Amino acid sequence: xxxIVLRHIxxxxxxxxxxxxxxxxMNQLHLIAxxxxxxxxxxxxxxxxxxxxxxxxxxxxxxxxxxGSGKCAIPGFVDAHTHFLFAGSRAEEFDDRLAGVPYxxxxxxxxxxxxxxxxxxxxxxxxxxxxxxxxxxxxxRYGITxxxxxSGYGLNREDExxxxxxxxxxxxxLPLDIVSTYLGGHAVPPExxxxxxxxxxxxxxxxxxxxxxxxxxxxxxxxxxxxVFSLEQSRRILTRAKxxxxxxxxxxxxxxxxxxxxLAHELGAVSADHLLSIRKEDILRLSTGNTKAVLLPATxxxxxxxxxxxxxxxxxxxxxxxxxxxxxxxxxTYSTALLFALAVIQMRLTSxxxxxxxxxxxxxxxxxxxxxxxxxAGKKADILLLAAPDYRFLAYQTGMNLVQQVIKDxxxxxxxQQ
Numbered sequence: 498x499x500x501i502v503l504r505h506i507x508x509x510x511x512x513x514x515x516x517x518x519x520x521x522x523m524n525q526l527h528l529i530a531x532x533x534x535x536x537x538x539x540x541x542x543x544x545x546x547x548x549x550x551x552x553x554x555x556x557x558x559x560x561x562x563x564x565g566s567g568k569c570a571i572p573g574f575v576d577a578h579t580h581f582l583f584a585g586s587r588a589e590e591f592d593d594r595l596a597g598v599p600y601x602x603x604x605x606x607x608x609x610x611x612x613x614x615x616x617x618x619x620x621x622x623x624x625x626x627x628x629x630x631x632x633x634x635x636x637x638r639y640g641i642t643x644x645x646x647x648s649g650y651g652l653n654r655e656d657e658x659x660x661x662x663x664x665x666x667x668x669x670x671l672p673l674d675i676v677s678t679y680l681g682g683h684a685v686p687p688e689x690x691x692x693x694x695x696x697x698x699x700x701x702x703x704x705x706x707x708x709x710x711x712x713x714x715x716x717x718x719x720x721x722x723x724x725v726f727s728l729e730q731s732r733r734i735l736t737r738a739k740x741x742x743x744x745x746x747x748x749x750x751x752x753x754x755x756x757x758x759x760l761a762h763e764l765g766a767v768s769a770d771h772l773l774s775i776r777k778e779d780i781l782r783l784s785t786g787n788t789k790a791v792l793l794p795a796t797x798x799x800x801x802x803x804x805x806x807x808x809x810x811x812x813x814x815x816x817x818x819x820x821x822x823x824x825x826x827x828x829x830t831y832s833t834a835l836l837f838a839l840a841v842i843q844m845r846l847t848s849x850x851x852x853x854x855x856x857x858x859x860x861x862x863x864x865x866x867x868x869x870x871x872x873x874a875g876k877k878a879d880i881l882l883l884a885a886p887d888y889r890f891l892a893y894q895t896g897m898n899l900v901q902q903v904i905k906d907x908x909x910x911x912x913x914q915q
Contacts, residue, residue: 499538499561501907502554503882505547506532506565510888511572511872512853517789517816517861523850526888534570536878539906544872563902563909569888571852572871573642573879573905574833575859578770578791578820580647580680581636582629582660582667585616587826594800600752600827601724610650610684613825617650617660625663632823632831633671637911639833640900642879643674645820645863647718649683657681657704661713672910676863678746679708682719682726682734697730701737709741715863716767720748721757728760735764744864746791750775762786768818768862772805773797780806784813789862792854793822794839795830807844818858819851834891834898841892848889878907 509532512518512525533550535543543550554560590608594600603609617625629646636644646664651657661677668675681700689696708714717738721731735745744767749757751771758779761769769783770791783790792805810817819840823831833855840851860870869877882902883890890899903911 499907500557500559501536501561501563501878501904501909502550503534503563503565503570503880504551506534506570506882507567507886508532508569508888509534509544509872510569510852512857513871513873514857515867517858517866518853519816520811520814523811523817523853523858524847526849526852532565532570534872534880536904536907539877541872541874541876541878543874563882565882567886568901569883569885569890570872571881571883571888572856573869573881573903574640574855575643575863575865575870576636576641576820576823576831577645577768577818577859577862578793578822579644579831580649580822580824581632581644581831582625582646582648582664583613583617583650583825584620584625584628585613585825587612590826594827604684604724609826611687613650614652614684614686618653618656622659622663625659626666629663629667630671633667633673633675636831637673637903638900639831639898640881640903641673641831641833642903642905643676643860643863643865643869645676645678645716647678647680647683648714649680652681652684652686653688654704658707658713661708665713672905672908676716676865677714678716678718679704679714680718680720682731684720684725693726693730697726697733700734705737705741705743709743715744716746717743718746718748721755721760722748722751723753723755728755728757731757732760732764735766739764746770750779758783761788767864770820771796772810773802775806780809780813780815783810783815789816789818789858791818791820791862792844793820793828794844795832795836796822796828798839798843799828799830804844807840807846811850816858816861817850817854818862819854820859820862832898833900834896837891838895842895848892851892852888878904880904884913
């Protein structure tokens with residue numbers, strides 16, 4: 498039986514629980530000084546002080562020892578909202594965005610999502626696989642051990658399936674866990690430019706049953722936005738997805754206040770994402786349910802937009818998760834260091850709330866909080882060792898990637914020291 502013991506860890510810092518944390522709970526971490534973590538196979542067997550853990554281990558052979566002196570151990574980061582699988586780039590749009598050209602105007606020009614769609618359609622499955630693999634291997638360096646990935650850059654039968662199949666292959670090939678989301682409702686493709694309802698019918702009648710039959714996605718998502726998919730169209734797609742047994746998410750209230758968060762609550766969505774323009778009444782609706790708010794501060798930063806109202810959401814006991822929204826258009830970064838800094842400095846979360854939002858609450862936004870997101874006995878051994886003595890250095894040492902070692906499923910999969 499493979500065993501690893503992390504010894505003399507300067508500080509273990511972790512949220513606790515098998516569900517999301519809300520309100521004041523988000524600011525509560527379990528801190529252990531001179532700690533140790535005992536791992537068997539892919540699971541955490543024991544967490545405690547070094548003295549407690551060593552007493553429980555006793556005399557055992559074939560243990561891999563890792564010295565945690567001067568380091569902080571935290572759970573692996575869970576990036577609960579990305580569009581990591583794509584082809585090409587949209588660097589030429591970046592200056593236009595910053596000059597104030599609205600995204601919907603870029604979309605009307607044939608840019609935006611439809612530009613990436615064309616590149617994906619022209620890319621082979623093998624090329625897409627290797628591009629995704631390179632990105633995911635780099636994500637490990639930033640401490641991301643579980644990542645959600647969305648389709649939505651094919652927007653037809655063949656290329657949406659291609660994206661989803663590649664994600665399933667990557668999940669098997671790499672140490673990261675990949676949670677797949679069907680986002681056919683990302684934009685209206687050129688073939689249906691004058692018939693968005695016809696495209697919705699195509700997704701309902703053909704794509705959703707096929708994806709369910711082949712087991713290619715865990716979630717279904719829709720970009721509910723003016724000029725993209727209306728509230729009623731989004732409701733149709735997600736209602737059908739739920740009837741087929743999918744869990745659902747929603748891109749909600751990003752550029753306009755359409756009531757998307759309220760729709761997410763109405764449908765019992767696992768998460769409502771973005772929420773830069775969420776209405777007060779929809780914050781109150783979210784506070785009465787279990788839909789997580791997945792906030793994406795790096796996107797607001799890159800688009801020079803106001804940030805989502807994280808403090809107000811937390812004050813109303815809405816579980817807040819933080820994710821990168823890595824994509825080739827509005828947010829070409831998955832830097833966990835940048836994400837952490839923006840949350841603390843710009844959104845005014847505490848470092849403890851931010852750590853909870855990027856780990857346990859991120860896991861809850863993927864229905865995986867019972868398995869990952871905290872350093873507790875029985876959970877998967879997804880653990881980061883930081884080149885810092887305290888978790889607060891994640892914000893204090895602003896913008897610096899402090900991840901030194903990554904343990905995923907009980908195996909050391911990345912080590913800066915080597």
